[in-house]
Amino acid sequence: MPDLGKYAVEVVSAYGASLILLAVLLGMTLRRGRKARAELAQVEADANREAVKKNG
Amino acid sequence: MIALLLRDLRLAFRAGGGFGLGLAFFLIVTTLVPFSVGPTSALLGSIAPGVLWLGALLACLLSLDRLLALDYEDGTLDLLLTAPLPLEAAVSVKALAHWLTTGLPLVLAAPVLGVLLSLPASGYGWLVLSLALGTPALSVIGTFGAALTVGIKRGGLLLSLLVLPLYVPTLIFGAEAARRGAMGLDPSTPLLMLAGITLGTIALMPFASAAVLRMGLR
Amino acid sequence: MIALLLRDLRLAFRAGGGFGLGLAFFLIVTTLVPFSVGPTSALLGSIAPGVLWLGALLACLLSLDRLLALDYEDGTLDLLLTAPLPLEAAVSVKALAHWLTTGLPLVLAAPVLGVLLSLPASGYGWLVLSLALGTPALSVIGTFGAALTVGIKRGGLLLSLLVLPLYVPTLIFGAEAARRGAMGLDPSTPLLMLAGITLGTIALMPFASAAVLRMGLR
Amino acid sequence: MSIWSYANPVKFLALSAKLQPYLWAAAAFCICTGLIWGFFGTPDDFRQGSTVKIIYLHVPSALMAINAWFMMLLTSLIWLVRRHHVSALAAKAAAPVGLVMTLIALITGAIWGQPMWGTWWAWDPRLTSFLILFLFYLGYIALWEAVEDPDTAADLTSVLCLVGSVFAVMSRYAVQFWNQGLHQGTSVPMATGGRTVSDVFFVPLMISMVGFGLLFVALVLYRTGTEIRLRRAQALRSRQEREL
Amino acid sequence: MMLSAQNLTLARGGVPVIAGLDFTLAAGQALILRGPNGAGKTTLLRTIAGLQAPVSGTISGADDAIAYAGHADGIKAMLSVRENLQFWAQVFGGGAIDAALDAYALHPLADRLAGTLSAGQKRRLGLSRLLVTGCPVWVLDEPTVSLDVDAVAMFAAAVRAHLASGGAALIATHIDLSIDAEVLDIKPFRAKPVHFSGASDEAFL
Amino acid sequence: MMLSAQNLTLARGGVPVIAGLDFTLAAGQALILRGPNGAGKTTLLRTIAGLQAPVSGTISGADDAIAYAGHADGIKAMLSVRENLQFWAQVFGGGAIDAALDAYALHPLADRLAGTLSAGQKRRLGLSRLLVTGCPVWVLDEPTVSLDVDAVAMFAAAVRAHLASGGAALIATHIDLSIDAEVLDIKPFRAKPVHFSGASDEAFL
């Protein structure tokens, strides 16, 4: 850890806040992405089942 | 009862439900103030508690017209009235949902906006406390206003007009408490008054709102 | 075209039409300001031009949600779209009607409210002039916002959120002109900028509003 | 093959799936290098002390906040003119990223301002225009959320983006005018622009900037993919219901 | 007897529209209200549902026993069909909603947002709400508006089942529902103008 | 030929509902649209009226020749019946409104505020608007909702007169109108699913 002098609180909180914000953004992005993948897989499976039922 | 609260909250969080809009409005009004009165930070600091209270009040006010009018338009209110549910309770629940989705976020956001208006450091705690004590009264009184104007198409502006005078005591004590806090004076008297107003309105207004609603839907 | 203007004006003047509500809101907000920032007249005088501009802007903003939404709800807008009438013209006429029923009364009432806020004597003329130049832009920009949110149920608060940032340049120049006027400085530069904004928006915004309206009603 | 063929969702998904691993890796590498180098490996400024380290977050995020808006402007135009769905969805996907970047710039700036100017916030033109940008992001996202029909939402938000940009530029000039007019002088060290920072700070800053840029691209690609999938799932579902 | 009204006088907008109306509704009985546009059907039904008070006369048996369905359906666009029904089921203390979904063939639509339904589909949702209320008396104002023939048949079947299980229904409609029911034509009960006799405060009417 | 559509594909909410629909409408002809709830009648009529664009296909003859009447009537509650009609007459450049008032027996209501009309009376006012537009093609979405038998007869008479004077009408309805007209059932034109082939930009659909 470098010596941050009298501004330690400022610098660390700036880094902390920014990294937290980035992490939140990244987390929300990944969560939404996973949900979307799962949902699409589900819906497509349903669609295929329907198609099979109808045609075969 | 719980079903009604959950439904209201769920609707607020759904797309287009209006959660966060009050907050955004609050933010914008606060940022517009320096544009209109000028950027001098001493001047801004001295009017900051008042402006923040006024902004919170306006944000609350503007979200009122969704409170009952949406339910009225799609017929839900008629159906609720004929349901086996005391209307007083339904109205209180709606006010609670309004506070949770509008008042509470305002309370939490106020300190951040205090920074924009150079609020003196001693003022933050008192500002939050006064808002936390006062905004429930705003929601409850607002519900009464919403009930009064429920049959009126796009009654938003009329609603504001009816409710604003009723908000005056809350605003005066709330802003006074925040201002005294910011100036380092003792804000306990206005805070007590504010708490009194809030308790009184929570206890009594639901009856008035329910009565008015029954008349209005006639 | 004239028929549309006359109808809008007539509707505004009928009971519940909302004429005067903007004015009343302006009045109330202005009177609430001393309650929230405290009654010191030097402080009030120095923020008076800004507060009056902000009040006028908010009053304008709040009446916007009646501008197109009422016509949307009862189906008039669909019918107007299929009528042999250029939509750009219809939108401009609606903006004009809005200005006549909201902006103009505000301009006329502002000096009276200036007295309440101890506006310095030299400021009255410039305040009125800046409002007269600026409020048409508010109406035209507001029409664009109303067109954007027309399909959205009780989009009032969203409308405010979208329109307020667009109001920033108008507000800055308008309030600056009024403030310079009140302080005895030369307000001609901001007034010119204000006039430029107004002319530009009047010339261009109707096209954007009409385009957005066509998209939104799809 | 024209570039427009990537406006096809399937092609887009395939390509972005191929690119993404490299992008994420490069972004992570650059950001880590830049920030760690900046935080641990650079000296304090003689005037600003250790607060100068904030620059490695502040400047890249401010830059990306503006660039995100430019990108949205471009994709909005493409949607309005050529009506490629991927373009509209990319704009939708970029907005929250831009919002967070703006927020980071605002927060780091505010934290920096406290020791340097003695205040969290001043109504300086650059700061103020950033606040306005923040508001535009909020309104833009709120409009996307509020409109139910996805194509209508794309149309409306695109026009909002165009009109908003014009007004953002106007606000920028208005704000500059307004604050100079008051002679309220917080002298801003950043206002000079160009290379005001010395080389010790410059290299890690550049790396960090590249890192933020890569991160932005990776995030937007990923999020656009998400939006495409959601859109497709929604369409399929309504389909199925109507089949029954 | 589930519901009865004696000597009702009703006003709308301060003007009397119906005078001297009596009727009774027994368990298992349906009563179809007929009358030309403006006769006062909506006014009558709203009064029975307790949404407005009669000018004079009495209604008995109505408290909390009534499920009302008017021109508007009380549907939230941003909730799914299932969530909408569930909400009403909870408000009325009822339980399962599957029977209601079945009765109007709403299962395939159950997870759609209600705002994306067509006019007739919305109406079907509105009518299925009656089944989750568990109220014995249905008071319905033009329930079959925008319904296609199949859906009208579903509605008729639902009403018949309701009557068979001891319920009662009061229905205003202009079309033929093919439900076995008495018809009450309210045209003869049109209120006569009262002359300004000066005798009472009611002289405005 | 007043109006024709070739190979129309229509979408609602981003999902195609109708595909491959053709029809023509000649002067003096009425075409009744039928189809179950959710088939896409409203979507079709709105497209013809120019309120939304077709996904593919062409519509010819529609510009400014169309008077559309949808589920909402475009009536201002705070204007009188006469003022409402007069406004639309002026917008469409038409003149006298007396014929329109006559056709739907609105003379006795002419000076009432439109907000105080009953559901059926409002609908009559909405329909009378068609007569003042002077447009040759009427595009009507469930026009007889809430009308009583007399009013339905008035409507049928108005349509017949319109056809006799060389107009044309396209009407979606679930009930029988006793108008001499061809029937177009749109059920067979339900859109079939397109697969996620990646062939075009429309691959979502």
Ligand code: HEM
């Ligand atoms: C909330 C407050 C602040 C905001 C919104 C803000 C915003 C910005 C923006 C938009 C840029 C331009 C990025 C670019 O175009 O390259 C920037 C650059 C910069 N800012 Fe800030 N800033 C804030 C506070 C501060 C403070 C307090 C300092 C330091 C005392 C500071 C120092 C700098 C520096 C050194 C640059 C780089 C200038 C250059 O090399 O071009 N900023 N900031």
Ligand SMILES: Nc1ncnc2c1ncn2[C@@H]1O[C@H](COP(=O)(O)OP(=O)(O)OP(=O)(O)O)[C@@H](O)[C@H]1O
């Ligand atoms: N808000 C109102 N204010 C004043 N009068 C009204 C109002 N609403 C309806 N009326 C009048 O009251 C009378 C009864 O109206 P009501 O709506 O009960 O008729 P209805 O039988 O339901 O007709 P419809 O079959 O057209 O729905 C009508 O003459 C109508 O014009």
Ligand SMILES: Nc1ncnc2c1ncn2[C@@H]1O[C@H](COP(=O)(O)OP(=O)(O)OP(=O)(O)O)[C@@H](O)[C@H]1O
């Ligand atoms: N806003 C919307 N968003 C998404 N889908 C919609 C929307 N409105 C309608 N739909 C769907 O589009 C299809 C066609 O709807 P449309 O309203 O055209 O049917 P309709 O034939 O008019 O039916 P009805 O007889 O019930 O009025 C339906 O399956 C409906 O569920």
Ligand SMILES: [Mg+2]
């Ligand atoms: Mg009725």
Ligand SMILES: [Mg+2]
């Ligand atoms: Mg329909």
